[in-house]
Amino acid sequence: MISLYLDLDPERFATPPARSAQIRSLIDQAARELDASDGLSHDELVTLRADLQRLDSYLSSREPPFQGAGALGVFCSGADDLFEVIQLSRPTSGRVVIGRSPFVEPLVSALQQRRWLVALVSRRLGRVLGGPVDQLTEHQNFDEYVHGQHDQGGWSQARYERSVEKDTDDHLRRVAEGVNQRWREQRFDRAAVGGPVEIVPRLEAFLSAEVKACLVPGRVEVDLSSAGDEAIRGALAKLVLKDEEEREREALDRLAAGVGSGGRGVGGPEDTLEALNERRVRVLLLEPGFDRQGARCQSCGLLMLQPSGACPADGGALETLEHMREGAIEAALAQGAEVMVVRHHPDLGPLQGVGAILRF
Numbered sequence: 578m579i580s581l582y583l584d585l586d587p588e589r590f591a592t593p594p595a596r597s598a599q600i601r602s603l604i605d606q607a608a609r610e611l612d613a614s615d616g617l618s619h620d621e622l623v624t625l626r627a628d629l630q631r632l633d634s635y636l637s638s639r640e641p642p643f644q645g646a647g648a649l650g651v652f653c654s655g656a657d658d659l660f661e662v663i664q665l666s667r668p669t670s671g672r673v674v675i676g677r678s679p680f681v682e683p684l685v686s687a688l689q690q691r692r693w694l695v696a697l698v699s700r701r702l703g704r705v706l707g708g709p710v711d712q713l714t715e716h717q718n719f720d721e722y723v724h725g726q727h728d729q730g731g732w733s734q735a736r737y738e739r740s741v742e743k744d745t746d747d748h749l750r751r752v753a754e755g756v757n758q759r760w761r762e763q764r765f766d767r768a769a770v771g772g773p774v775e776i777v778p779r780l781e782a783f784l785s786a787e788v789k790a791c792l793v794p795g796r797v798e799v800d801l802s803s804a805g806d807e808a809i810r811g812a813l814a815k816l817v818l819k820d821e822e823e824r825e826r827e828a829l830d831r832l833a834a835g836v837g838s839g840g841r842g843v844g845g846p847e848d849t850l851e852a853l854n855e856r857r858v859r860v861l862l863l864e865p866g867f868d869r870q871g872a873r874c875q876s877c878g879l880l881m882l883q884p885s886g887a888c889p890a891d892g893g894a895l896e897t898l899e900h901m902r903e904g905a906i907e908a909a910l911a912q913g914a915e916v917m918v919v920r921h922h923p924d925l926g927p928l929q930g931v932g933a934i935l936r937f
């Protein structure tokens with residue numbers, strides 16, 4: 578099959594000519610690879626050439642969902658009657674891979690991305706934004722400049738202040754209701770709030786229990802009256818980073834506890850592959866740079882580091898895997914495991930860059 582990733586980075590490929598040039602270069606590259614390949618039968622070659630043609634005309638048409646995507650993954654196999662298009666929110670470098678299974682690595686970081694719901698408030702303003710952190714879109718915008726009635730004469734100072742506080746509470750309740758409703762309607766993983774330190778707790782009090790359960794500690798530090806989208810993203814990025822670090826820390830601690838006790842954790846390429854082969858993996862943890870050469874059984878998919886003749890399980894023929902990383906990720910996804918690329922902690926170093934938390 579052919580896996581093709583098209584980079585839609587708005588800074589480089591926003592215009593149709595730039596996009597076309599990239600498509601041309603990827604298709605040409607795949608065609609050259611097919612011409613040079615020697616392990617393919619005549620029928621396979623014919624099918625793959627037709628697949629390539631299909632990819633080419635699809636990508637050159639008006640059909641693909643370029644809008645709003647950071648990249649596009651297209652998977653095509655005429656032999657399996659498969660044509661799948663996936664939008665990625667982040668840009669990823671353009672790439673085409675011909676292989677017996679889909680090239681899924683770029684999808685992993687997309688899967689790892691969490692969806693945030695963010696509420697920012699001041700006494701009178703409110704904004705609710707949601708989505709992956711680098712693609713936040715605005716859901717609601719509140720601007721409730723309080724009517725001038727309090728300024729009219731005859732109000733005692735105390736009564737005036739009570740009235741202002743009540744208006745603020747009413748406003749915060751409306752923002753919170755907007756948040757609670759979004760949370761019910763769409764899938765989010767994390768919630769964050771931001772605004773002045775004396776206002777934020779009052780907003781939090783109106784949030785539903787489900788939202789509160791996913792609220793990250795800390796505040797997005799922005800001044801809503803002046804902050805633009807870029808400043809908001811920057812302020813949120815700090816909370817996101819902390820959240821990622823903590824999530825990795827938790828997984829690494831669980832891994833260490835499992836490895837140490839000979840329980841539900843394995844470390845190092847050999848034991849991890851064995852666990853993948855036994856379909857026992859709950860979370861596969863990788864360093865960004867982990868990779869190996871290895872082999873995979875073409876009939877049962879068994880992974881091994883040292884290929885030796887035939888598959889020890891069923892005698893099937895082996896294919897060489899240039900990138901065991903890719904094979905391990907595929908196997909993990911195929912058994913419903915989570916894949917985590919550990920970016921913020923060095924713990925996987927002594928395990929040669931790879932480990933797994935096990936189901937049993």
Ligand SMILES: [Zn+2]
Pocket residue numbers: 874875876877878879888889890891892893
């Ligand atoms: Zn086998």
